[in-house]
């Protein structure tokens with residue numbers, strides 16, 4: 001049994017399990033002094049707060065990158081409440097790079113190693129965009145160009161989106177850093193730099209011989225990494241006016257994403273049940289349709305905060321998302337042409353416990369809709 005540090009409600013109890021304990025203050029009077037603990041088991045990995053970004057990369061992202069380099073498309077989504085560390089995990093900082101820079105480093109190291117071998121050389125392309133709230137609707141913004149009109153097409157491709165050819169990890173990382181400066185963030189009471197949009201990065205690998213002449217190749221495997229804006233409660237964020245509209249958009253997108261996964265799970269449990277088309281209800285889910293219908297490999301990171309103050313959010317996420325590990329996706333082994341069903345990887349990344357701090361945020365401007 002793990003010792004529970006003071007002020008903490010979540011502890012790792014094994015390589016794939018955690019125990020969540022109801023804080024004493026939340027127990028009804030006659031149950032005080034006892035412990036009410038729930039165990040969540042079966043995660044592909046549990047990364048405790050002292051894990052490094054490299055640990056997270058090795059355990060969670062590396063298999064996806066290997067498959068991508070082997071020619072298969074894949075998706076990584078970081079989900080969790082606001083302030084739980086999604087952006088930190090996905091992008092990190094210059095001193096402590098996250099999954100995107102570590103992925104780029106791995107891709108170019110592998111590309112250098114394969115040069116001179118018998119594999120045909122590959123070209124890599126990167127795109128970066130965000131889906132954000134516009135009034136009561138949604139809009140796509142290219143984070144790598146000033147393109148005005150981006151349109152999500154039925155085929156889940158984005159018309160007008162810039163794909164930049166990348167030739168080194170350093171160039172690609174600086175491209176991503178510039179994109180991040182453009183991303184919509186704002187201070188809320190829950191996070192001094194809260195993402196106000198869903199941010200998506202795609203890396204496409206194309207064999208040079210295949211699509212050499214085309215300036216915009218559409219073939220090849222694609223690795224998609226999504227940093228979702230974290231679901232938030234009005235009480236914790238103190239949002240008003242336009243921020244509240246954004247908050248509704250963020251919560252709605254998280255809800256639709258969750259509904260899609262739930263529906264896929266229900267459909268896979270009982271094939272007679274038709275797969276409900278919740279994906280139609282948000283731009284993010286329309287874009288990720290192939291994954292949300294179990295046709296390609298998806299990996300989920302659940303970012304959680306282990307503090308007692310965060311019990312409600314952590315408990316909600318674990319209950320909602322831990323069943324997603326039963327979702328299966330179709331995998332094709334090209335060498336044997338065999339199709340198999342594989343389990344979705346769901347990993348838990350626990351942030352260090354910090355007391356919730358109030359930040360001074362500027363008053364949001366009020367918009368009329």
Ligand SMILES: Nc1ncnc2c1ncn2[C@@H]1O[C@H](COP(=O)(O)OP(=O)(O)OP(=O)(O)O)[C@@H](O)[C@H]1O
Nearest residue numbers: 081082083084085086087088191194195229230351
């Ligand atoms: N593992 C970590 N080590 C150090 N700092 C962290 C870690 N995880 C998160 N933080 C810090 O906690 C704060 C909130 O993290 P972050 O912005 O990544 O959360 P988020 O889940 O992306 O939130 P939102 O949904 O509001 O955008 C940031 O200041 C970030 O630097």
